Amino acid sequence: MTHAISIEAVSKRFASLQALDSISFTVEHGEFFALLGPNGAGKTTLISAMAGLSRADSGRIRIMGHDTVTQTRDARMKLGVVPQELVFDPFFTVRETLTFQSGYFGIRHNDAWVDELLYKLGLTDKANVNMRALSGGMKRRVMVAQALVHRPPVIVLDEPTAGVDVELRQSLWAFVKELNAAGHTIVLTTHYLEEAEALCSRIAMMKKGRLIALENKDTLLSRSAAREVSLQLSGPLPASLQPLSLRQQDGRHILALPDIAKLEQVLSELRLAAVEVRELSVHETDLEQVFVKLMHGGQL
Amino acid sequence: MYGFITLFKKEILRFWKVGFQTVMAPVLTALLYQLIFSHVLSQHVEAYPGVSYTAFLIPGLAMMSMAQNAFANSSSSLIQSKITGNIVFLLLPPISAPAFFGAYLLASVVRGLVVGAGVLLVTAWFGLPLPAQPLWLLAFAVLGCGVLGTLGIMAGIWADKFDQLAAFQNFLIMPLTFLSGVFYSINSLPPLWRSVSHLNPVFYMIDGFRYGFFGQADVSPWLSLAVVGGCFVALSLWVMRLIASGYKLRH
Ligand SMILES: Nc1ncnc2c1ncn2[C@@H]1O[C@H](COP(=O)(O)OP(=O)(O)O)[C@@H](O)[C@H]1O
Ligand SMILES: [Mg+2]
Numbered sequence: 001m002t003h004a005i006s007i008e009a010v011s012k013r014f015a016s017l018q019a020l021d022s023i024s025f026t027v028e029h030g031e032f033f034a035l036l037g038p039n040g041a042g043k044t045t046l047i048s049a050m051a052g053l054s055r056a057d058s059g060r061i062r063i064m065g066h067d068t069v070t071q072t073r074d075a076r077m078k079l080g081v082v083p084q085e086l087v088f089d090p091f092f093t094v095r096e097t098l099t100f101q102s103g104y105f106g107i108r109h110n111d112a113w114v115d116e117l118l119y120k121l122g123l124t125d126k127a128n129v130n131m132r133a134l135s136g137g138m139k140r141r142v143m144v145a146q147a148l149v150h151r152p153p154v155i156v157l158d159e160p161t162a163g164v165d166v167e168l169r170q171s172l173w174a175f176v177k178e179l180n181a182a183g184h185t186i187v188l189t190t191h192y193l194e195e196a197e198a199l200c201s202r203i204a205m206m207k208k209g210r211l212i213a214l215e216n217k218d219t220l221l222s223r224s225a226a227r228e229v230s231l232q233l234s235g236p237l238p239a240s241l242q243p244l245s246l247r248q249q250d251g252r253h254i255l256a257l258p259d260i261a262k263l264e265q266v267l268s269e270l271r272l273a274a275v276e277v278r279e280l281s282v283h284e285t286d287l288e289q290v291f292v293k294l295m296h297g298g299q300l
Numbered sequence: 301m302y303g304f305i306t307l308f309k310k311e312i313l314r315f316w317k318v319g320f321q322t323v324m325a326p327v328l329t330a331l332l333y334q335l336i337f338s339h340v341l342s343q344h345v346e347a348y349p350g351v352s353y354t355a356f357l358i359p360g361l362a363m364m365s366m367a368q369n370a371f372a373n374s375s376s377s378l379i380q381s382k383i384t385g386n387i388v389f390l391l392l393p394p395i396s397a398p399a400f401f402g403a404y405l406l407a408s409v410v411r412g413l414v415v416g417a418g419v420l421l422v423t424a425w426f427g428l429p430l431p432a433q434p435l436w437l438l439a440f441a442v443l444g445c446g447v448l449g450t451l452g453i454m455a456g457i458w459a460d461k462f463d464q465l466a467a468f469q470n471f472l473i474m475p476l477t478f479l480s481g482v483f484y485s486i487n488s489l490p491p492l493w494r495s496v497s498h499l500n501p502v503f504y505m506i507d508g509f510r511y512g513f514f515g516q517a518d519v520s521p522w523l524s525l526a527v528v529g530g531c532f533v534a535l536s537l538w539v540m541r542l543i544a545s546g547y548k549l550r551h
Contacts, residue, residue, distance in 0.1 A: 053391055054551045073394040081392055087385035091314050103306025104393035146389060
């Protein structure tokens with residue numbers, strides 16, 4: 001068994017819209033993987049194809065080595081999906097919901113694991129409450145629990161924190177990190193880039209059905225070479241530093257800093273020219289800047 | 301297999317939790333029909349020799365209620381799940397097409413039989429005899445609910461909106477169940493309408509079910525069994541294939 005998820009040249013069209021355009025990538029065992037992209041990029045469509053909720057027009061997807069079309073049973077047993085839309089069955093309580101979900105996966109006596117999930121997700125005191133009576137955040141937690149009843153090695157969360165309060169977001173991430181540490185492969189899509197930045201080791205970016213970037217987070221961040229140093233000086237910028245100058249802003253000089261070691265050189269040039277530094281700050285590129293750049297078609 | 305059992309249990313629990321609507325209401329409706337029609341017509345009609353109109357009416361009403369409720373059970377459950385989106389929780393696990401079909405079907409049959417038993421119970425005092433042919437009775441009850449439960453699964457999968465389902469129910473299921481000899485023996489009809497009735501599969505369910513009580517009917521119970529059984533097998537195979545293909549469920 002080679003990859004946790006392998007996606008090979010997957011395409012899907014809705015009428016005239018190319019929702020997925022020959023997407024290929026793999027996610028390795030134990031990875032924490034982010035799938036980013038603006039609304040309509042095709043993230044949910046790709047996840048639906050992984051889960052067998054929809055069928056790709058062409059290409060092939062394997063979950064833990066099992067083809068999602070020809071080995072549906074094995075592929076589905078290995079995959080837990082938290083759908084993007086907040087959905088629930090208003091007829092049942094939280095515990096009924098989870099017990100039924102276990103049964104759909106063929107698991108009979110799952111009480112111990114269901115209790116643990118309830119506990120970890122802060123739902124213990126809601127176990128016998130009807131789904132209708134839960135807040136949105138609580139319903140979202142039940143959806144996470146539903147995706148985990150069969151202890152899948154691969155877990156996909158489609159914007160699990162959209163419209164969810166801060167407290168839940170943090171406790172959810174703590175839990176997902178714990179699952180990842182226990183060996184589960186995690187794929188998540190999110191609009192909060194700082195979440196992807198803080199949690200994920202590898203990042204794929206999609207736009208209009210195409211994969212436009214796929215890198216280690218650190219490579220992606222450094223490749224954009226957008227680290228900058230902002231300097232407030234007592235005199236003019238020495239000529240030797242002009243090539244690094246990006247712009248002037250509020251009386252400060254903004255210089256490009258491709259490599260942090262370059263800072264040493266900048267400072268010694270200033271000392272030589274007898275220019276005093278009144279204020280200095282270094283700005284790291286964050287994922288948001290990279291993202292915006294990529295989405296506007298700029299090459300890195 | 302356990303997926304099937306779980307889905308079946310969930311479907312039973314779903315209608316049982318709202319039993320006031322799903323069981324009591326149709327039983328009350330049937331009782332009202334029985335009161336009104338037997339009051340209006342009891343003096344005028346003797347359906348079969350030796351069978352009063354009031355007694356004749358009961359099995360027809362029971363079968364009609366069973367059919368309508370078996371249809372309502374699977375169709376409303378599926379369309380609710382589709383519209384609210386929680387059907388996704390059934391599509392993510394590896395539930396096979398026969399298990400999916402079987403669970404909805406069996407739950408519909410159970411709902412139909414519970415309603416049917418309720419209708420018979422509250423109307424029996426109008427002079428219902430003990431069944432002359434209990435096995436025939438059971439066979440038509442189960443198969444009749446099976447046919448309508450299967451149609452309900454099909455309608456629930458096909459319809460995208462409640463009004464499409466309502467149209468299916470009002471323009472197909474209601475006319476078929478009402479024009480099936482519930483309220484009259486088709487032998488009392490003019491020849492043209494008698495032939496038309498013979499094209500309606502619900503007519504055979506009701507006629508066969510009646511045979512179970514009275515040991516006499518408009519047509520032979522074997523013919524009714526062949527028609528109802530044939531419909532059931534053909535529809536089931538078709539709907540199971542629809543489900544396996546992912547029609548309207550997996551886009
Ligand atoms: N069932 C569908 N029928 C038609 N178009 C669809 C369907 N599902 C998604 N789309 C379209 O496909 C594109 C990708 O959607 P989606 O995968 O939901 O994007 P994302 O999850 O990245 O926001 C969108 O333009 C969306 O409108
Ligand atoms: Mg989406």
